[in-house]
Amino acid sequence: MKGLLLKDFYSVCKYCRFFAIVVGVFLIVSYFGDGNLFFTIYPCLIAGMVPITLISYEDRDKWHIFAQTLPFTRAQIVSAKYITGLCSVGIMLLLTAIAQTIQMVNAQSFLWADLGQLLLLILSIGLIFPAIALPIVFQFGVEKGRILFIVMIAMAGGGTAALINVELADTFLAGKTALVIVLVCAGAAVLYALSWLLSIQLYKRRQLR
Amino acid sequence: MNAIEIKNLCKSYPGFSLDHLNLTLPSGCIMGLIGENGAGKSTTMKLILDIIRQDQGTVTLLGRDNRDRLQLTKQDIGVVLDEVGICGCLNPKQVGKIMAHAYSNWDSQTYAGYLKTMAIPENKPFQSFSRGMKMKLGIAIALSHRAKLLLLDEATSGLDPVIRDEILTMFSEFTRDETHAVLMSSHIVSDLEKICDYIAFLHRGKLLLCQEKDRxxxxxxxxxxxxxxxxxxxxxxxxxxxxxxxxxxxxxxxxxxxxxxxxxxxxxxxxxxxxxxxxxxx
Amino acid sequence: MTILIDNKSGMPIYEQICSQIKAQIISGALQEDEALPSIRNLAKDLRISVITTKRAYDELEREGFLYTIAAKGCFVAPKNVELLREENLKKIESYMDKILQLAAACNLSKGDILEMMTNLMEE
Structure with missing residues (x-):
């Protein structure tokens, strides 16, 4: 298991440099920007997709077959990807938190509650996407999984952006939104866990060629 | 003890079926699996490792069924498949560190020794390697964790005759220990003829013959x-x-x-x- | 000990091992009670099949040229005059076999062969 995580770490370092640049740009834009949430949320969304990016590289290199010759269980192979996902979302969340804090302090509008809610919202989004995408990828392979996912993003992208703006506006009006966000985040966490278990079951049955 | 016992192994795909395969590889021996392309050699290897599921029959590896905690059995098995599926971005040094966490018996000194004798560059990414070099790294990994059984699928193809001979000698030396065994497939029959104790012919998913080579x-x-x-x-x-x-x-x-x-x-x-x-x- | 394996000759490999070890025992190059290499080591050094090597040793043991001590290995058996005679008789037989094959090829009759033999012996 440690071996698999180490492998993911090496791969992330190598393949995700491009992501790092994008993320850097977005963090800066979100700092100077007019508070458009897209730029704030996007880095975490990308971080959530890191496991899928890795799997696509692995499939190309036939690592998914090679890993089967090593002393790992299929459950371990699946779990490694979910843990990598958690780590990358976690790190990105931390970076976003720092960027947002600086921005809020500079704008003299720092509020713990605002920051907390924003981060929970971002975390939810960072978890929901891989939670839906990973089982598809583990069942059908990355090619089919990717197509499905692009469709999903296109649909969800516009929808959530609109929704979030409405919700955030609500935050200042009613206290209830905080509760909604906490519930959404808890839901996302549960979804991630269920997705994890589902992927293990699916991958155990998968025939690899 | 037998290193591998395959009984009535069946598997069908559209357009191909492996038909009631029976094979026994005793410890201390090398068996060569010969067959034309599409005869079922790779399918057999993948079935042995449970990468694809058997429809019927049993596979026993080093005394344990291959559906029973295979990850433990795999600690004692070295595998080289026709395509060494190491991620292109990794270099042999990183691969060594990953394997050290994967295999409880990983021997980093032996590994370093193989990298040196086979002239594998430590710090170059795997994707820059030639096919022969990739194969050599695969073989180095398979031989560096004190395995008892080697499964080699076309492990010598794509290598030049001199290196092939060196590698065959390594496999042959591997079975100097009577608890070790090797199952290797190839369509370079002369390679198998050089080092095998047993020869098995596979043709269109059927075993045509399995016999002691010299007999x-x-x-x-x-x-x-x-x-x-x-x-x-x-x-x-x-x-x-x-x-x-x-x-x-x-x-x-x-x-x-x-x-x-x-x-x-x-x-x-x-x-x-x-x-x-x-x-x-x- | 010298053993040279020829993969191209039609002679089975176990027979090549047997006959060469025998010859060295008979000539005295291999001494009584001398240890022979283990089956596995001999096979791997010669790069031949372990099973074939085992067959050669089994054959030699059955014929009384070597003996095995469990966990210690194989050793050259004490020379046995009767055995040597037997061995030479076998050799003669095999040469005679070749004579017959050649004779068949040039249509020699039994009488012709016997006559040639008698002539040779009288010389």
Whole structure:
């Protein structure tokens, strides 16, 4: 298991440099920007997709077959990807938190509650996407999984952006939104866990060629 | 003890089926699996490792069923498949560190030694390697965790003759220990003939033959004669015939050859080609 | 000990090992009670099949040329005059076999062969 995580770490370092640049740009834009949430949320969304990016590289290199010759269980192979996902979302969340804090302090509008809610919202989004995408990828392979996912993003992208703006506006009006966000985040966490278990079951049955 | 016991193994895909395969590889021995492309060699290897699921039958590896905690059994198995699936971005040094966490018996000194003797650059990414170099790294990994069983699928193909010979020697040396065993597939029959104790022929998912190599060579010989002369020999003793305008060449059981007929020793490759042709005609 | 394996000759490999070890025992190059290499080591050094090597040793043991001590290995058996005679008789037989094959090829009759033999012996 440690071996698999180490492998993911090496791969992330190598393949995700491009992501790092994008993320850097977005963090800066979100700092100077007019508070458009897209730029704030996007880095975490990308971080959530890191496991899928890795799997696509692995499939190309036939690592998914090679890993089967090593002393790992299929459950371990699946779990490694979910843990990598958690780590990358976690790190990105931390970076976003720092960027947002600086921005809020500079704008003299720092509020713990605002920051907390924003981060929970971002975390939810960072978890929901891989939670839906990973089982598809583990069942059908990355090619089919990717197509499905692009469709999903296109649909969800516009929808959530609109929704979030409405919700955030609500935050200042009613206290209830905080509760909604906490519930959404808890839901996302549960979804991630269920997705994890589902992927293990699916991958155990998968025939690899 | 037997390193591998395969009983009634079946697997069908559209357009291919592996039909009730039975194979036993005793410890201390090297078995060569020979077959043309698509004969089922890679399928067999993947079934053994449970990468694809068997429809029927059992596979026992080092005394344990391959569906029972295979990850523990795999600690003692070294595998090199025809395509070494290491992520292109990793370099051999990183691979070594990953393997050290994967195998409880990983021997980083042995590994470093192989990298050195096989001239594998430590810090170059895997994707920049030639096919031969990739294979060599795969072999180095398979030999660096004190495995008891090696499964090699086309592990020598794509390598030049000198390196192939060196690697074959390494496999042969591996079985100096009587608790070690090797199952290797190849279509370079001469490689297998060099080091194997047992030879198995696979053709269209069926096992044509599994025999001790030297017995085969003792049992059969090549007869060069006329078509009429060949009729003297009982048809059941004839494994295969090649006819030309000027005579015939046939692989025949030595016991059935009348004395005085010109014979020459047979090599495994000839036997395989003759048998496959014969099987295809039926 | 010298053993040279020829993969191209039609002679089975176990027979090549047997006959060469025998010859060295008979000539005295291999001494009584001398240890022979283990089956596995001999096979791997010669790059031949372990099973074939085992067959050669089994054959030699059955014929009384070597003996095995469990967990210690194989050793050259004390020379046995009767055995040597037997061995030489076998050799003669095999040469005679070749004579017969050649004779068949040039259509020699039994009488012709016997006559040639008698002439040779009288010389």
């Amino acid at each position: 085969l060579k003792e049992e059969y010989a090549i007869v060069h004669c006329t078509t009429e002369d060949l009729q003297v020999i009982s048809p059941s003793a004839i494994q295969g015939v090649k006819k030309t305008a000027y005579g015939v060449e046939a692989i025949v059981a030595r016991s059935a050859i009348p004395s005085g007929m010109a014979i020459s020793p047979m090599d495994i490759e000839q036997l395989f080609i003759f048998m496959v042709k014969e099987a295809s005609e039926i």
